[in-house]
Amino acid sequence: MLEQYTIITDPVGGSVALSAIFAALPLLTLFVLLGVLRMRAWLAGLISLAVALAVAVAIYAMPAGQALLSATEGAAFGFFPILWIVINAIWVYNLTVASGHFDVLRRSFERVSPDMRIQAIIIAFCFGALLEALAGFGTPVAITVVMLMALGFRPIHAAAVSLIANTAPVAYGALATPIVTLATVTSGANDDARLTVETLGAMVGRQTPILAVVVPLVLVAVVDGRRGVRQTWPAALVAGLSFGIAQFVAANYISVPLTDIVAALVSAGAVVALVRIWRPAESPELQASPEAADGPAGAADRGAVVPAARRGDRDVAARSPVAAGGGATATDGPDAADPGGAVPAGAGPGVRDTAGPPATVGRDRPAEVARAYAPYLIIIAIFSIANLGPVKDALAGEPWTVKFPWPGLDVVNAAGEPLSSMTFTLNWLPAAGTLMIFAGLLTAVVLRVSAGRALRAYLATYVELRNAIVTVMAVLALAYVLNQSGQTQTLGTFLAQAGGGFVFLSAILGWIGVAVTGSDTSANALFGALQVQTAARAGLDPLLLAAANSSGGVMGKMISPQNLAIAAAAVGMAGREGEIFRKVLGWSLALLLFMCVLVALQASPVLGWMVP
Numbered sequence: 001m002l003e004q005y006t007i008i009t010d011p012v013g014g015s016v017a018l019s020a021i022f023a024a025l026p027l028l029t030l031f032v033l034l035g036v037l038r039m040r041a042w043l044a045g046l047i048s049l050a051v052a053l054a055v056a057v058a059i060y061a062m063p064a065g066q067a068l069l070s071a072t073e074g075a076a077f078g079f080f081p082i083l084w085i086v087i088n089a090i091w092v093y094n095l096t097v098a099s100g101h102f103d104v105l106r107r108s109f110e111r112v113s114p115d116m117r118i119q120a121i122i123i124a125f126c127f128g129a130l131l132e133a134l135a136g137f138g139t140p141v142a143i144t145v146v147m148l149m150a151l152g153f154r155p156i157h158a159a160a161v162s163l164i165a166n167t168a169p170v171a172y173g174a175l176a177t178p179i180v181t182l183a184t185v186t187s188g189a190n191d192d193a194r195l196t197v198e199t200l201g202a203m204v205g206r207q208t209p210i211l212a213v214v215v216p217l218v219l220v221a222v223v224d225g226r227r228g229v230r231q232t233w234p235a236a237l238v239a240g241l242s243f244g245i246a247q248f249v250a251a252n253y254i255s256v257p258l259t260d261i262v263a264a265l266v267s268a269g270a271v272v273a274l275v276r277i278w279r280p281a282e283s284p285e286l287q288a289s290p291e292a293a294d295g296p297a298g299a300a301d302r303g304a305v306v307p308a309a310r311r312g313d314r315d316v317a318a319r320s321p322v323a324a325g326g327g328a329t330a331t332d333g334p335d336a337a338d339p340g341g342a343v344p345a346g347a348g349p350g351v352r353d354t355a356g357p358p359a360t361v362g363r364d365r366p367a368e369v370a371r372a373y374a375p376y377l378i379i380i381a382i383f384s385i386a387n388l389g390p391v392k393d394a395l396a397g398e399p400w401t402v403k404f405p406w407p408g409l410d411v412v413n414a415a416g417e418p419l420s421s422m423t424f425t426l427n428w429l430p431a432a433g434t435l436m437i438f439a440g441l442l443t444a445v446v447l448r449v450s451a452g453r454a455l456r457a458y459l460a461t462y463v464e465l466r467n468a469i470v471t472v473m474a475v476l477a478l479a480y481v482l483n484q485s486g487q488t489q490t491l492g493t494f495l496a497q498a499g500g501g502f503v504f505l506s507a508i509l510g511w512i513g514v515a516v517t518g519s520d521t522s523a524n525a526l527f528g529a530l531q532v533q534t535a536a537r538a539g540l541d542p543l544l545l546a547a548a549n550s551s552g553g554v555m556g557k558m559i560s561p562q563n564l565a566i567a568a569a570a571v572g573m574a575g576r577e578g579e580i581f582r583k584v585l586g587w588s589l590a591l592l593l594f595m596c597v598l599v600a601l602q603a604s605p606v607l608g609w610m611v612p
Contacts, residue, residue: 002065004410007419007486009493011060020494022059023487026052026478027516030561034578041565041577042467045474052478056485067481069409073424074480078473078562080426082138082518084433086472086566087461089142092440094457096375099447104364104372106150111363113275115283116151117220117232121239123147124165125216126268127376129243132169133260134383138518138566139432140166145570152287153223155571160222160583163558163567167591168212168243169264170520170554171204174432175257175387178550179204182524186532186546194543195532197256199612203547205251205259206610207598208554209244211591212263216240218587224286231280238274243267257387375443382435382442395430402426411484419484421525468569471577472518475561479516488516492527496534503538503603506531506545507552507595511588514556518563523553540603544611548599555592558584 012018029051033044049071056062056070096102109119127147128140141162148158171178176197183197194200216236220228229236246266250259364372385391395401402425409422428434444454462469482488491512495505509531513523531549532542557563564577573579601607 002069002408002410003063004412005062005066005485006416007411007413007484007489008060009414009486009490011486016490016494016497019059019490022055023482023490023494025055026482026487027512030475030478031581034561034564034581036578038576038578040467040575041561041568042470042474042575044577045471045478045561049474049478049481052481052485052487055487056481060485060487062485066409066411067485069406070411070480070484071477073406073409073422074477075473076424077480078476079469081431081433082476082562083469083472084431085436086138086142086433086468087465088433088436088440089139090146090465090570091458091461092375092379092436092443093143093146094461095440095443095447095449095454096372098453098457099449101368101372101375101447102150104368105147107364108369108372109147109151112272113279115232115280116153116286117223117228117280118235118271118275119151120148120153120161120165120219120223121216121232121235122268122271123151124161125168125219125239125243126264126271128162128165129169129260129264129267130380132166132173133175133258133264134380134387138563139436140169141563141566142570145567149571154286155573156579156583157223159567159571159573159580161219163563163580163584164218164222164587165215166557166563167554168208168215168247169260170514170557171208171550172201172247172251172256172259173520176201176259178520178524178553179256181521182528182546182550185525185528186542192532192542194612195546199543200547200550201256201259202252202612203543204550205248205256206612207547207551207595207602209248209251210598211551211554211595212244212247213237213240214591214594216243218591222583222587224284227284231282234278235271235274235280239267239271242270371446374446375439378442378446379436379439382439383432386430386435392430395427400427400429402428409484421480421483465569467574468565471565472562475518475565479518479522482516488513489530492530496530496537499538500540502534503540503545503548504596504600506534506548507592507599510549510551510553511556511592513549514553515559516556518557518560520550520553520557523556524550541611544599544602548595552592552595552599555588555595559588 010016010019012022026048030044030048033039033047034041039047053067053071056067057064062070093102096105109123112122113119124144128144131140131143144165145158145162148161149155153161179201180197183195183200186195186200216239217229217233220232220236224231243263243266247259247263250256250262254262386395403423404426406422406424411419411422413419440454440458443449444451449457492509495509496502498505509527510520510523513527514520516523527549528546531545534540535542535545559581561577564580565574568574568577568580598607602610
């Protein structure tokens, strides 16, 4: 049996500050390799993992066997449930491409508004929030980024817009799983009776709605700069205000788990209603084209640029995102230019299924429009049913969900208690990725995609996302080593030494947690208890700081290597995650600063009335 390891937070001379220098090394390595040296994400992830293992063994005296086992558990978690969701979500998309119905969906969005800036709001912000509410864990980015590409967005813009949009709804994602987790870990760390799902959800609902007002304005700025903000601010403001108000009302007075569903539907409805009576003064041509590739993404991305590239050529189909990983153009079957057998792109005669809708320049038939929307309605229906109380409870038990201690891993905290993260949950049936498979099977039936073609598309998805798979598994392995060796706790404890000034830093702690793990749920599990304990020592409000951990964490989502890998693979920039990282880092820091100021004001008499 391997030697047990007890977590310590001050291994270097008993000093948390000195220890924090070493604890920060793996994260600094990752960010420098990605953002400065522009190294491929899978390689940067593996190198950073090696640094984390070295620090764990050499500095924290963690037994090498325990460190390696920690990494293997993290890698397994990276594949299931994280990659399990992403791969299957992209497969569902590929089925719509294979049948040609994604073209129909694209034209449908174009009819709501031909302005790409407004399309970014509707798809990335509103529809992405709905996907976040139902699935979370990277699903919104995986789906919305390819939808934007199909509408002609430049690869770098599609990735940045999807990542930035996936902020305001994150705290209530997957039916408020982050809030539920936060309530679980904080209620045992503090006797404050307010640390419940309802009250924590209400407090977060007095922070993220304010952020939601800003996010759509940021999206149009990313797509079209100052001109975009100047010309489309009414739509952005309507989307943000309606989402924020609905999120506040739902979180405080309706249902915490249903918060994002309500907000997403209200926001989408408000924007659609607005564009029926108002249009921007100008709708500039912003579509991607080989001649107008985006900066350094330029010529290297020409093979990944989605068609609909020029004015008057808006009915050419999108190409499959799975082809992005290898840079090949998707074709009909495993032959032609795609040696991996990538899913067909539905790009023209002889490519679409004969059962698919014909290419049409005019308005599509209502039946074909309904079929184009069917996959997403199927996803919503399946996730809604799976999350109904009785169904969810039934699926949470054996044999559908199996929990077991990770073999050989034996880590305890300073109090001698085993870490909950050593228990691996294999919820093979109710997992979001499995539900996506069911959605894919029904989608194949509805869109009349043959079984053979659907299977080829599924296998090709794995082949073409191979780099992203390595990246995500490496990053989650890194996160588990950081957490189970004590390096993350060292960083958290170091920040907590700020005392009363911690109220400004509490959101940063959540941001760090999500940036490392890619999950607001994981960040809440990691730092939630520390937040309330620090609040008690510093005379601050535990409820406010616990909520700040979740609200601040949502800005870390866009710079998480896990999400960067997902977005990069989908837009054909696999291996160039650093470019996307630099594109969104400034926005992440700016929005984080905004949240830090808001939390500090809520801790003062200025906005103290907002705390329940």
